[in-house]
Amino acid sequence: MGAFGGHEGRERRWTGLDRLESRNRPPRSLLVALVLASVTLITLDVSGGGSSPIEPARRVVGEAFGPAEAGVAAAVRPFTAVPTWFRSKGDLADQVRDLEASNAELKGQVELAGFDRNRLEQYDGLTTAAEDLGSALVPARVVALGSRQSQSFTVTIDAGSEAGVGPDMTVVNNDGLVGRVLRVTRSTATVLLVIDPDSTVGGRVGSSMEIGFVTGSGSLDQKSGLDLRLVDDASVPARDDTVVTWGSATGPYAPGVPIGTITEVYSSLREASQRAVVKPFVDFSALDVVGVMVPSGSRSDRAVIEADGSLR
Amino acid sequence: MKGLRLLMAFVAVVVALVVQVTLFPHVAWHGIVPNLCLLVVVAAALTVEAPFALVLGFAAGLTLDLAPPADHVAGRWALALTIAAFLAARVRQDQKPTALAVVGTVAAASFVGTSLFALSGVLLQDPDMSVAGLLEVVLVAVVWDVLLTPFVLPPLMKLFARFSPQWAAS
Numbered sequence: 397m398g399a400f401g402g403h404e405g406r407e408r409r410w411t412g413l414d415r416l417e418s419r420n421r422p423p424r425s426l427l428v429a430l431v432l433a434s435v436t437l438i439t440l441d442v443s444g445g446g447s448s449p450i451e452p453a454r455r456v457v458g459e460a461f462g463p464a465e466a467g468v469a470a471a472v473r474p475f476t477a478v479p480t481w482f483r484s485k486g487d488l489a490d491q492v493r494d495l496e497a498s499n500a501e502l503k504g505q506v507e508l509a510g511f512d513r514n515r516l517e518q519y520d521g522l523t524t525a526a527e528d529l530g531s532a533l534v535p536a537r538v539v540a541l542g543s544r545q546s547q548s549f550t551v552t553i554d555a556g557s558e559a560g561v562g563p564d565m566t567v568v569n570n571d572g573l574v575g576r577v578l579r580v581t582r583s584t585a586t587v588l589l590v591i592d593p594d595s596t597v598g599g600r601v602g603s604s605m606e607i608g609f610v611t612g613s614g615s616l617d618q619k620s621g622l623d624l625r626l627v628d629d630a631s632v633p634a635r636d637d638t639v640v641t642w643g644s645a646t647g648p649y650a651p652g653v654p655i656g657t658i659t660e661v662y663s664s665l666r667e668a669s670q671r672a673v674v675k676p677f678v679d680f681s682a683l684d685v686v687g688v689m690v691p692s693g694s695r696s697d698r699a700v701i702e703a704d705g706s707l708r
Numbered sequence: 709m710k711g712l713r714l715l716m717a718f719v720a721v722v723v724a725l726v727v728q729v730t731l732f733p734h735v736a737w738h739g740i741v742p743n744l745c746l747l748v749v750v751a752a753a754l755t756v757e758a759p760f761a762l763v764l765g766f767a768a769g770l771t772l773d774l775a776p777p778a779d780h781v782a783g784r785w786a787l788a789l790t791i792a793a794f795l796a797a798r799v800r801q802d803q804k805p806t807a808l809a810v811v812g813t814v815a816a817a818s819f820v821g822t823s824l825f826a827l828s829g830v831l832l833q834d835p836d837m838s839v840a841g842l843l844e845v846v847l848v849a850v851v852w853d854v855l856l857t858p859f860v861l862p863p864l865m866k867l868f869a870r871f872s873p874q875w876a877a878s
Contacts, residue, residue, distance in 0.1 A: 438785025
């Protein structure tokens with residue numbers, strides 16, 4: 397009997413201690429376990445690089461969150477557009493006209509891209525490797541933006557693999573280069589903006605055809621936008637010169653897409669290259685309608701703007 | 709009841725994340741938005757028992773790491789929010805926290821969480837960023853989170869308390 401009572405007493409004491417423990421002090425063991433789990437994840441993702449084991453998980457979460465984000469973005473769009481309604485007297489027809497105008501500009505963008513590309517091609521004498529360079533644009537809207545706390549400048553657009561979008565495709569809008577597609581889900585795609593510090597684009601100065609690398613500065617501010625470093629340190633980029641992508645038909649960035657204009661030029665003695673500040677044509681704080689450059693004639697779940705300007 | 713609470717926490721994190729990436733960028737200050745996921749975690753840490761809050765912090769962080777616009781190294785937000793939840797759970801006394809205590813906890817958790825995330829970025833050189841830029845991000849994020857506290861924390865804490873009666877009673 398006594399033994400039974402003692403057993404019960406011990407049990408009560410145990411549960412009592414347990415409750416006290418969980419109430420006053422968070423369990424250290426759990427904290428350590430979760431911190432170790434996080435560190436393991438970080439290690440896996442860092443060491444994995446491009447083919448990280450986290451990638452399938454990202455895709456699964458993306459498949460789940462993509463439609464939700466697209467839905468909420470569509471639901472809040474009328475409210476976030478309220479200021480523009482005031483400016484345009486709240487007329488729905490105005491909105492349609494705006495969209496048509498941006499559509500037309502996107503078409504013009506495709507034509508210009510093709511023209512620039514052809515010109516570059518002539519210039520480089522790359523006629524042997526020339527394929528059909530006509531590309532088409534899949535229109536999409538930005539539905540979600542990464543916060544700056546997360547330190548990466550990425551957005552989600554509402555076109556995915558079903559719309560013919562794939563990784564490493566070039567994303568443009570009516571002003572110029574926006575970025576490239578990092579990964580896709582069925583209905584959404586994640587786009588790395590060119591202003592991201594991790595983003596590097598091969599750039600070419602319009603007038604001198606000098607090549608260099610354009611990296612993001614990690615700021616939404618249009619003035620401090622991008623850094624250009626020329627490969628040839630003897631050439632000095634001129635101010636107000638246009639920078640276009642150097643690109644290739646197979647690489648992440650299509651050639652000949654306008655990036656921005658050079659606003660300032662620095663030459664440092666320590667580093668063997670010229671550094672120029674490039675003001676991007678695109679206003680990244682007000683991204684909305686964008687186009688993804690897909691190979692001409694690719695299958696899509698929506699109307700595609702072809703290189704000749706026709707809708708398909 | 710446990711299952712219901714789990715479901716409720718899951719729904720809260722999902723809603724917070726979707727609102728954070730779709731709606732808040734329209735009101736963002738230089739791209740810095742209120743961290744709703746962190747507020748959900750702090751609300752849980754102040755109301756329910758610590759293990760649940762810690763796990764919720766880890767899960768919410770992991771969701772932030774993996775959900776679409778994110779492209780940083782996975783696990784960084786999970787680490788930051790787990791430790792933020794740990795701190796917030798330590799602050800809690802046995803009685804109901806006062807309004808000032810709640811605001812203070814949110815500010816501290818937000819500061820620690822965002823800073824830890826930024827520091828992990830510096831260590832991993834995930835994006836190379838200047839310390840001044842990081843400081844601006846951290847401070848503005850704290851201001852945002854504190855501003856949103858009166859609207860977000862009371863209903864969330866009430867919800868968490870309702871689904872865990874043993875704590876609501878004491």
